[in-house]
Amino acid sequence: NAGVTQTPKFQVLKTGQSMTLQCAQDMNHEYMSWYRQDPGMGLRLIHYSVGAGITDQGEVPNGYNVSRSTTEDFPLRLLSAAPSQTSVYFCASSTDRGPGETQYFGPGTRLLVL
Amino acid sequence: AQSVSQHNHHVILSEAASLELGCNYSYGGTVNLFWYVQYPGQHLQLLLKYFSGDPLVKGIKGFEAEFIKSKFSFNLRKPSVQWSDTAEYFCAAAGGAGNKLTFGGGTRVLVKP
Numbered sequence: 227n228a229g230v231t232q233t234p235k236f237q238v239l240k241t242g243q244s245m246t247l248q249c250a251q252d253m254n255h256e257y258m259s260w261y262r263q264d265p266g267m268g269l270r271l272i273h274y275s276v277g278a279g280i281t282d283q284g285e286v287p288n289g290y291n292v293s294r295s296t297t298e299d300f301p302l303r304l305l306s307a308a309p310s311q312t313s314v315y316f317c318a319s320s321t322d323r324g325p326g327e328t329q330y331f332g333p334g335t336r337l338l339v340l
Numbered sequence: 341a342q343s344v345s346q347h348n349h350h351v352i353l354s355e356a357a358s359l360e361l362g363c364n365y366s367y368g369g370t371v372n373l374f375w376y377v378q379y380p381g382q383h384l385q386l387l388l389k390y391f392s393g394d395p396l397v398k399g400i401k402g403f404e405a406e407f408i409k410s411k412f413s414f415n416l417r418k419p420s421v422q423w424s425d426t427a428e429y430f431c432a433a434a435g436g437a438g439n440k441l442t443f444g445g446g447t448r449v450l451v452k453p
Contacts, residue, residue, distance in 0.1 A: 257439045266349060268430055268443035269384075284440065316384065320439055326372040326391035327439055331384040 227252050230332035232317050238338045239307040247302040247335050249317030256322035258300040259284070259329070260292065262313040269316065275300055276322055307339045342367050344433050346444035354452050355423055361416040361447050363405075363431030371435040373414040375405055376443075379427045387429070390414065401425070423453045 233248045251258065259274035261284075271284030275294040289311060291303040300319075304311060314336050318329040347362035365371060372391040376384045388399025395407040405416045414431060431444040 259440070261443075266445050268344075268346075268445045269432075269441075270443070271440055274440060318384075322439065324439070326389065326434070328374075328386045328389065329439065329441060331376075333383045 229253065230317055230319050230330050232332035232335050234335060235333065236336050238340065240340055241307060241309060243307050245304050245307065247315055249300045249302065249332060250298050251319040252298065253319060253330065254297060255319035256297070258294065258317065258319045260300070260302045261316045261318065262286065263316060264313050272302065309339045311337065312339045313337060342433065342435070342442045344431055344442050344444040346431050346447050348447050349445065350448045352450045352452065353421060356420050359418045359421045359425070359449065361429055363414045363416065363444055364412050365414065365433045366412065367433055367435050369435055371433050373407060374432040374434070374441070375399065375403070375416050376430045376432060377427045378430070384430065421451050423451050425449060426451045
């Protein structure tokens with residue numbers, strides 16, 4: 227199993243550009259989520275999904291869109307990049323049996339918005 | 341609102357020293373608590389978790405954590421650290437419906453050889 231994979235590893239954008247961060251998992255997990263990691267602030271939840279066709283907002287959703295057309299994939303779209311979106315982005319997945327489940331994280335995407 | 345706070349942003353210690361990282365949470369109802377670790381250049385991985393039963397939880401690599409409900413705390417401990425324990429440590433909590441995790445701000449630990 228590859229686990230949770232993310233592409234790209236690094237990306238530089240100019241303000242106003244759009245892009246999609248890819249996330250895929252091969253563990254047949256129902257629950258997938260996106261976090262951003264900023265120094266001193268830990269990880270903050272952007273969006274999450276409890277299954278194909280179902281998504282919801284997390285703590286910091288503004289400026290980001292998600293969709294979940296398959297169980298495996300959960301892409302994150304930046305509509306119009308801003309310097310405040312410079313961060314490291316992590317995708318995670320788990321089974322959806324409840325809040326005690328371990329989440330498995332991808333390797334992260336480091337994004338710089340100029 | 342649910343929140344998790346970690347007391348120290350940076351900790352520096354020598355090999356063989358004891359480590360204790362503080363974590364406090366604010367949650368209504370039943371809570372599940374986690375410690376995740378991020379080694380340099382790697383992604384987050386689970387160190388240990390608590391959701392019921394014995395409040396003293398043992399995890400991988402000699403780490404343990406104690407859930408003290410009356411203090412809303414879930415401190416992480418290791419009796420004797422190694423250089424390879426250099427990492428950033430995150431306390432997290434989940435509760436209620438769904439798997440949403442709320443993370444603390446993280447503690448960077450540097451172990452000097």
